[in-house]
Amino acid sequence: xxxxxxxxxxxxxxxxxxxxxxxxxxxxxxxxxxxxxxxxxxxxxxxxxxxxxxxxxxxxxxxxxxxxxxxxxxxxxxxxxxxxxxxxxxxxxxxxxxxxxxxxxxxxxxxxxxxxxxxxxxxxxxxxxxxxxxxxxxxxxxxxxxxxxxxxxxxxxxxxxxxxxxxxxxxxxxx
Numbered sequence: 001x002x003x004x005x006x007x008x009x010x011x012x013x014x015x016x017x018x019x020x021x022x023x024x025x026x027x028x029x030x031x032x033x034x035x036x037x038x039x040x041x042x043x044x045x046x047x048x049x050x051x052x053x054x055x056x057x058x059x060x061x062x063x064x065x066x067x068x069x070x071x072x073x074x075x076x077x078x079x080x081x082x083x084x085x086x087x088x089x090x091x092x093x094x095x096x097x098x099x100x101x102x103x104x105x106x107x108x109x110x111x112x113x114x115x116x117x118x119x120x121x122x123x124x125x126x127x128x129x130x131x132x133x134x135x136x137x138x139x140x141x142x143x144x145x146x147x148x149x150x151x152x153x154x155x156x157x158x159x160x161x162x163x164x165x166x167x168x169x170x171x172x173x174x175x
Contacts, residue, residue, distance in 0.1 A: 001018060001020070002016070002017075002053065002054055003017055003175070004057065007170075010150065010154050011158040011160075011161050011168070012142065012157040012168040012169070013168055014167075014170070015170045015171075016054070017147055017175040018172075021175060026174065029173055029174060032044070033077075036077075038078065038079045038084060041081070041088055045089050048089060049089060049092040057169070058096060058141065059093050059096060061139040062095075062096070062139050063096070063097050063098075063099050063135065063138050063141070064089055064096055064140070064171075065099055065101050065140060066083040066086040066087075067082050067153060068083075068102050068127065069104055070105075072107050081145050082143050082144050082145050085173075089141075089143070089171075096141070099135075100131070101131055101132070101134060101135060102130070102160075103129075104126055105127065106126040108126050109122055111148065112148075116149055120151050122151075126155070127159055132163040135160060136163070138165060139165075139169070140167070140168050140169070141171050142157060143170075143172070146174050146175075147175040153172075
């Protein structure tokens with residue numbers, strides 16, 4: 001499906017996603033994320049990289065970063081599902097570098113368990129920037145597995161823009 005959209009009233013500039021978050025694709029993402037199927041990251045990255053239009057868009061960016069998860073959640077799950085895919089995308093796109101720039105400093109409640117208004121409050125002040133000089137005047141891809149309300153990626157984008165990222169594309173598997 002691959003959709004790309006210009007965005008208004010958000011801190012990121014564009015949004016791109018592979019498919020709608022329903023049916024078999026939703027089931028595959030949930031298995032990857034919650035049922036110890038970390039090996040699936042290569043398949044998801046291939047889907048993104050094998051689309052020529054998407055590939056051309058991605059190679060116009062400088063850096064790709066993943067929405068971080070808290071270290072406690074990463075220890076329990078064993079991996080950050082978004083980080084695995086983002087790193088694989090970086091390997092497949094010439095000139096695109098994976099960087100760790102954001103850190104999740106608060107182990108907040110998972111967004112999926114909250115309503116729209118609770119989600120907005122839940123992401124405030126939970127991320128901080130590291131290595132901020134890396135993103136100055138750079139075009140950044142922010143990868144997150146699922147885009148629901150956009151509050152998580154918008155909060156991450158706010159921090160990136162405050163630290164002078166030039167442009168931000170939010171890339172996700174599903175919306």
